[in-house]
Amino acid sequence: MSGTMRPARAGSGRRPDPALAPLPEPGADPDTGKLGMWIFLASEVLFFGGVFVAYLYGRTHWPAGFALASRHTDVVLGTLNTAVLLTSSAIVALAVACEEHPGARRWTANLLWTTAALGLAFLAIKGVEYRGEWQEHLFPTADFALAGTAGAEEFFALYVVATGLHAVHLSIGVAALAVFARARRLRRPWADARRIEVVALYWHFVDIVWIFLYPLIYLVSRHG
Amino acid sequence: MDDARLHRRGREILLTWALLLALMLTSLGSAYLRLGVFNMVAGLAIAAIKSALVLWIFMRLRSAPALIRLVAAAGFALWGVLVVLSGVDYATRAETPAEAQRPLQLVPQPAASAASPVVSRPAPA
Numbered sequence: 491m492s493g494t495m496r497p498a499r500a501g502s503g504r505r506p507d508p509a510l511a512p513l514p515e516p517g518a519d520p521d522t523g524k525l526g527m528w529i530f531l532a533s534e535v536l537f538f539g540g541v542f543v544a545y546l547y548g549r550t551h552w553p554a555g556f557a558l559a560s561r562h563t564d565v566v567l568g569t570l571n572t573a574v575l576l577t578s579s580a581i582v583a584l585a586v587a588c589e590e591h592p593g594a595r596r597w598t599a600n601l602l603w604t605t606a607a608l609g610l611a612f613l614a615i616k617g618v619e620y621r622g623e624w625q626e627h628l629f630p631t632a633d634f635a636l637a638g639t640a641g642a643e644e645f646f647a648l649y650v651v652a653t654g655l656h657a658v659h660l661s662i663g664v665a666a667l668a669v670f671a672r673a674r675r676l677r678r679p680w681a682d683a684r685r686i687e688v689v690a691l692y693w694h695f696v697d698i699v700w701i702f703l704y705p706l707i708y709l710v711s712r713h714g
Numbered sequence: 715m716d717d718a719r720l721h722r723r724g725r726e727i728l729l730t731w732a733l734l735l736a737l738m739l740t741s742l743g744s745a746y747l748r749l750g751v752f753n754m755v756a757g758l759a760i761a762a763i764k765s766a767l768v769l770w771i772f773m774r775l776r777s778a779p780a781l782i783r784l785v786a787a788a789g790f791a792l793w794g795v796l797v798v799l800s801g802v803d804y805a806t807r808a809e810t811p812a813e814a815q816r817p818l819q820l821v822p823q824p825a826a827s828a829a830s831p832v833v834s835r836p837a838p839a
Binding site for chain 1: 715716719720723727728730731735738742744746747748753754757758760761764765768769771772773777780781782785788789790792793800804805
């Protein structure tokens, strides 16, 4: 009877669910670096979240202005940059996997450098975009080009704030990746798998922010 | 991590990357269809799937202990609270929002009368 009450977890051959693993003993060393980064990233969700709420307000109140303004953004460069960031995220995930395998550790530094280089490529493409928008008077200044349409200026104000904050985060990520890539090459003992994973977590988060910015900035209404 | 696990992880990362790029192109294509409000819904839904892939596979929430999953979920849950509570005000306000104030500009003055700069507004567009 009691045999039917208990699910046959142990004998089923399935991998045990890691979320059900016992908590570390009191006083044992938890992975504080990783946990600390996750707590920081949770606070970052709220940091960028405020900008997204402002965007939702603008988009629902001035749908026509947001649609018009979005058609003035460069969808080709935006899509290219999305592909660059998604690729960089995959490469830094590979770097973490290589660092955890003794035979593959020689690849880690190169993969970290590649990720940082893709981050710089993203910033360069973004710079080209900003230059074009500045020349077309799309920055929300006194001579804003679409001043006749309500909401268009709000869209570009949010665009500058959101992509600017994202670029600052990305620059910090590039710097952190470069520091760890160099330290890994010089075989510094502190550049170990756990710390490299913490940097990778941050990089993935910057990627996630862009994943949401991409449709909200470039894809509001391309058919109009 | 042994050889087999490294290869499995490599394949998994490659597959996720291909899926992410495919989803990006799907999102791009959907923007050229005339879907009304569903343009935004499609864009955000695809973004949510993409970020779930990054969180689950790249950031390894799939194999993370409960404590880490809890912290990750707390960030998004609190953002949900922020959206709903902000919406209580912003989404229910009936008045038409006023146009944003145009920035004031200082008109360049000749040196003699520079003591009292004249402030003027740019001509309305």
